[in-house]
Amino acid sequence: MILELNHIEKVFGEHTALKDISFKIDEGEIFGFLGPSGAGKTTTIKILTGQLKPTSGQATILGRDCLKINEEIYEQIGIVSDTSGVYERFSVYDNLKAFADILSVPYSRIDELIEEVGLVDQRKQVAGKLSKGQKQRLVIARAMLHQPKVLFLDEPTSGLDPTTANQIQNLFLELKKQQVGIFLTTHNMEEATKLCDRVALLDRGHIIETGAPKEICLRHNNDKAYKITLNTKEEVTLKDTASNIKQINQWFIDGRIETIHSCEPTLEDVFINVTGRGLV
Numbered sequence: 001m002i003l004e005l006n007h008i009e010k011v012f013g014e015h016t017a018l019k020d021i022s023f024k025i026d027e028g029e030i031f032g033f034l035g036p037s038g039a040g041k042t043t044t045i046k047i048l049t050g051q052l053k054p055t056s057g058q059a060t061i062l063g064r065d066c067l068k069i070n071e072e073i074y075e076q077i078g079i080v081s082d083t084s085g086v087y088e089r090f091s092v093y094d095n096l097k098a099f100a101d102i103l104s105v106p107y108s109r110i111d112e113l114i115e116e117v118g119l120v121d122q123r124k125q126v127a128g129k130l131s132k133g134q135k136q137r138l139v140i141a142r143a144m145l146h147q148p149k150v151l152f153l154d155e156p157t158s159g160l161d162p163t164t165a166n167q168i169q170n171l172f173l174e175l176k177k178q179q180v181g182i183f184l185t186t187h188n189m190e191e192a193t194k195l196c197d198r199v200a201l202l203d204r205g206h207i208i209e210t211g212a213p214k215e216i217c218l219r220h221n222n223d224k225a226y227k228i229t230l231n232t233k234e235e236v237t238l239k240d241t242a243s244n245i246k247q248i249n250q251w252f253i254d255g256r257i258e259t260i261h262s263c264e265p266t267l268e269d270v271f272i273n274v275t276g277r278g279l280v
């Protein structure tokens with residue numbers, strides 16, 4: 001077990017930011033924490049990384065109480081929160097070298113990582129002149145420098161174009177193969193569906209659903225329906241009723257169906273159905 005939260009509550013003054021939060025993350029698992037702004041995602045990361053004390057409940061990371069995280073545990077944690085902390089005037093290589101010195105990581109690891117995150121052409125470029133996506137890769141490389149067992153990714157692809165976001169997401173899938181346990185917060189349900197083994201949907205400090213993305217969507221597939229494109233290019237959506245299924249069968253027999261898809265809800269639909277509000 002890499003992370004475990006048991007009945008965590010966090011109260012700020014009059015405001016309860018987290019209420020009865022429990023989940024576990026295993027090695028090689030990507031766990032997504034999905035919720036709109038203010039839901040409590042960052043507060044959870046702060047509790048898990050020992051930056052904030054919970055009001056009640058217990059949090060452990062790599063077998064140690066999060067309130068007692070020592071250097072040995074910190075050396076096994078990587079955090080990607082935003083692009084602050086990058087030395088703008090240093091090159092990509094020198095940024096990583098500075099952190100390698102702090103973390104006593106051999107320099108051979110720097111080039112290995114530069115290659116892994118796809119910054120070989122930018123190796124000598126100053127960080128201040130990197131694109132947003134390149135800078136994010138640098139931040140990820142920095143978080144991976146000491147080969148942590150746990151990685152916290154707080155909105156890691158927010159503001160990136162879809163192609164860059166996709167490349168960065170693939171990097172996380174590579175890390176998963178290396179058995180890194182990843183805690184990912186995002187507003188982006190497509191990202192969560194692509195990356196996460198399990199997710200928790202967080203609404204105003206409460207977990208309202210948890211499970212594998214597909215499992216959650218199927219659990220909420222109450223109004224089963226099919227979206228069909230006919231060979232006349234006409235598009236129809238039919239509910240799963242006996243007469244509609246008969247009609248669909250007939251269209252198949254007559255060779256009239258060009259495409260057919262089931263219409264199960266997305267994670268965003270589930271969130272809206274349960275809370276009445278969107279994820280963003």
Ligand SMILES: Nc1ncnc2c1ncn2[C@@H]1O[C@H](COP(=O)(O)OP(=O)(O)OP(=O)(O)O)[C@@H](O)[C@H]1O
Binds near residue numbers: 015017037
């Ligand atoms: N130090 C603090 N003092 C008082 N209230 C706080 C503090 N930190 C967070 N909160 C409140 O706790 C709630 C959860 O905040 P948190 O930053 O965890 O949300 P979030 O889900 O990370 O949002 P975002 O996606 O915008 O980063 C919010 O209502 C916020 O105002």
